[in-house]
Amino acid sequence: MNQGTDLRGLIGYQIQRAHLVMGADARAALAPFDLSPAKFTALLLIRDNPGCDQTALGRALSVNRSSAMKLVNILEERGLVERRAGRDLRTNALFLLPEGEVQIGAMIEAVHQSDARMTQGLSRQEAEQLLVLLRKISGEEPMSDSEADTGIA
Amino acid sequence: MNQGTDLRGLIGYQIQRAHLVMGADARAALAPFDLSPAKFTALLLIRDNPGCDQTALGRALSVNRSSAMKLVNILEERGLVERRAGRDLRTNALFLLPEGEVQIGAMIEAVHQSDARMTQGLSRQEAEQLLVLLRKISGEEPMSDSEADTGIA
DNA sequence: TATTGTTATACTCTATAACTATA
């Protein structure tokens, strides 16, 4: 199937394709833990930002409050994270539970192995360069929440 | 929100984030045409592979026959593409219609402008290097169809 | 038997809108 120069030269198209193949492999790597890549990312963000609230988590994941809730619900049902009282009575503070700490090590290992496998055609310098270029596109900080959820109810 | 080294160092994670921001911009660029990025890609593939069948189109897009059908249905409803008799009585041959040719030029222009806008932080050399590295990850040819649809019924 | 198109159905992910409690 001929992709044509209009597609081949689009960085967005190549990113979409790379995302497809890498996402599929990461999903397979996480299948034994019954977690999607997005839920794994949420778990890691909670571990690295203990006490964060759901809105901040959603902002980091570029999903709105409602979607963040569903993620946290599942992680909580699995006994991986916990909602505690937050800084005021409206907010939850999220924490990784011991069971989450036990499992997250193996998850990280599996995902990093997947990442290495999918980029094995790249030299170490190329992989490092790719990280730098990708971070330039997405910026170092997550997308603003205002585009996903204005908070206007 | 602290991303942590376990996430920051994952190429798959950075690709996911870049895909998110670039996909959103491309979607906005295509909004005046009421087409998603995937449907635009399908349209371009049909233009550049006149007479291709739906299964081949799906393979190039990494979706199965059923999903490819829905894409073609919408493009056909819009009067952009046409199903003609294929090489045997089972297959459809897909062709871009004059109305599709009229519209596709402006679509390509909009998407390329979006692509340039989202990568304006990159030098020309960096953009070229990024294309090369991304193609190394996804390979030059689309993912095998056998993983999306075995054809076993 | 295998393949193409097709249809019906279901699942995942995410958004929108509204509500409650709190600030």
Added chain:
DNA sequence: TATAGTTATAGAGTATAACAATA
């Protein structure tokens, strides 16, 4: 008024499983 969480509902996108026609 504004914000955090919550809930119900809806939409997009895709997969699975089956079927008919054809190879």
